[in-house]
Amino acid sequence: MRPLRPPPIVSVDIVLLTLHQGRLQAALHKRGRAPFLACLALPGGYVHPEEDASAEETALRVLREKTGIQPRYLEQLRTFAGAARDPRGWSAAISHVALMPHEELRQAGDEMFHFYDVDQLPELAFDHAEQIRAAVERVRNKASYSTLPCWLLPELFTLTQLQRTYEQIFGETVPRGTFRSRLGIKVGEMQAGEAADQADILIATDQFQGGSQRPARLFRVNRLSLFKRASW
Amino acid sequence: MRPLRPPPIVSVDIVLLTLHQGRLQAALHKRGRAPFLACLALPGGYVHPEEDASAEETALRVLREKTGIQPRYLEQLRTFAGAARDPRGWSAAISHVALMPHEELRQAGDEMFHFYDVDQLPELAFDHAEQIRAAVERVRNKASYSTLPCWLLPELFTLTQLQRTYEQIFGETVPRGTFRSRLGIKVGEMQAGEAADQADILIATDQFQGGSQRPARLFRVNRLSLFKRASW
Known part of the structure; x- marks a missing residue:
């Protein structure tokens, strides 16, 4: 018989991008708990099946609860999933990209967020650097043919x-x-x-x-x- | 206190596309169990945390076990997630798009699959019609600038x-x-x-x-x- 493993963990991460100092930057916060304690990371959180109607609603709730902000633009990027990305077990992080003017973001989440150039990222928790790279590629690509x-x-x-x-x-x-x-x-x-x-x-x-x-x-x-x- | 709900269900669906009769077609099978018993649906299955290293490996395993096929091309599309899409509970279906020559697909999965024009779909289980629309948009878009x-x-x-x-x-x-x-x-x-x-x-x-x-x-x-x- 196969050993029983706990079910996959389902969470949402948000690559929150803004323009600051003339550069495209990502909003990062310092993790307050293990794993990756004190590492810089994307905002994110678990799906709450009892209150989130969709993954997008999870993303909006997480941003609202942690920072009070409501992003002007939010879209799903893709899901980063597997056995190795989180030491707590098999996990699926439904990654989203959000855009906000820096002024709005700074007013709401100034004490929480640190801003880093997307092309010069520090060491990040989990696969968050890979998520940012994918988000930037999506935004640059979409910017070439949209508003x-x-x-x-x-x-x-x-x-x-x-x-x-x-x-x-x-x-x-x-x-x-x-x-x-x-x-x-x-x-x-x-x-x-x-x-x-x-x-x-x-x-x-x-x-x-x-x-x-x-x-x-x-x-x-x-x-x-x-x-x-x-x-x- | 909030009522405790079961954790989200994590599965993988595969929009398997092929060219047949001069048209872009999707491979569908008739579901053998509830929910949506006997409805046409995409191939898919639950993530097995004990054997799948990633969501892509889940997709490959599901196709291998159900049909013996190995798609020539596979990429993640996006995740369809929420409280309402599956009567069994909050679910996240990590949707993939796969491409195969019809001849290979027919040899392997002929008894299992029915082929339908992507622009003339019958009624499908879950949000599978929406998944196919998203996959076709991705393929048509990517075809315009790639091999x-x-x-x-x-x-x-x-x-x-x-x-x-x-x-x-x-x-x-x-x-x-x-x-x-x-x-x-x-x-x-x-x-x-x-x-x-x-x-x-x-x-x-x-x-x-x-x-x-x-x-x-x-x-x-x-x-x-x-x-x-x-x-x-």
């Missing part, structure tokens, strides 16, 4: 701020003309309330930022829009 | 067969010139053992298919290669 980066900005932003956000995610300069044409923005022609194009990528507000000299119009994102991919 | 479709063909194939495979995945015609230039193939110039380009996308063999009149060279894929994406 995902908008969720790293406050609700209202200028087009220049948005362009800088794309550049900070990719770690390289994005030509202004190319940037605006990908987003379907006809500069200078948009009136308040008008969408950037028929796909409603960005909505122009009637608010402006900056002094009386060349104030910049503020925009908000309508929803996660995908750009047209290069097709065959 | 993924090669794993739906036998080990050796002609360039025309490969072009048809891309077309059947997308459900639309792919111009021959565009197809070959995306794969970096300079037609007529490749010798046996030569790679299609510096990225080693395809390897030309010294074998041919067809009669003495215009025989077509057979190729094999080297590894999963990504094409250069349209960049900013």
Whole structure:
């Protein structure tokens, strides 16, 4: 007969990404208990079958309970599962990626989180470094054909701020003309309330930022829009 | 006090895709037990913590035990998890997508599997229809910038067969010139053992298919290669 083992442990981890000091950074906290006591780790927690309707709800509950924050964007990444990743037993960590403007994150979780460049990570607990690498790959990939980066900005932003956000995610300069044409923005022609194009990528507000000299119009994102991919 | 609930159930489901009758099809079987008795469903099974080192190994074991097959390509899709998807309790199904040439699949699992067009699915058990939709989206997306479709063909194939495979995945015609230039193939110039380009996308063999009149060279894929994406 096979020896009986305890059932798999099911938890949720969250790769919480933000832009800080012009770089894409991950929010990490110091673990307060074993295993990996005092190691830097992603926020996460066990699934509570009696209160979480879904894994996404587990992720939202964990962030709410531990930090009081509600991420502007949350999506499931993939599950890191196996016998060796956690000394407590066979475990499945349903990994999520969340995006937040740094200002909101700092206000809520400042005492809890330490921020590290995603390309210069310290030693982390479990397979959390691998989870961050997978999350960054997903975000950089998705940023190349969608409005995902908008969720790293406050609700209202200028087009220049948005362009800088794309550049900070990719770690390289994005030509202004190319940037605006990908987003379907006809500069200078948009009136308040008008969408950037028929796909409603960005909505122009009637608010402006900056002094009386060349104030910049503020925009908000309508929803996660995908750009047209290069097709065959 | 909160009522104690059993721990989450952890299982693996496999969206096994193949090309059959010129269409992308999913392999489904009729469930032999409750819940969803006699409903069509994806192959899948519980994680066995005592023998599966990872979720991928669970997927391979389930396919091996149930059908004797070993998929040519397997990757994790995402996890479908929550309180409502399985009447037995809170469950996490780590969904995978697998690709196989239909001939291999038919030989091994013919008595077990029924094949359905992914765009015309019957009623399925659990959230399996949703899993198939997510898998097809992943495969179509990845096919647009990688050699993924090669794993739906036998080990050796002609360039025309490969072009048809891309077309059947997308459900639309792919111009021959565009197809070959995306794969970096300079037609007529490749010798046996030569790679299609510096990225080693395809390897030309010294074998041919067809009669003495215009025989077509057979190729094999080297590894999963990504094409250069349209960049900013």
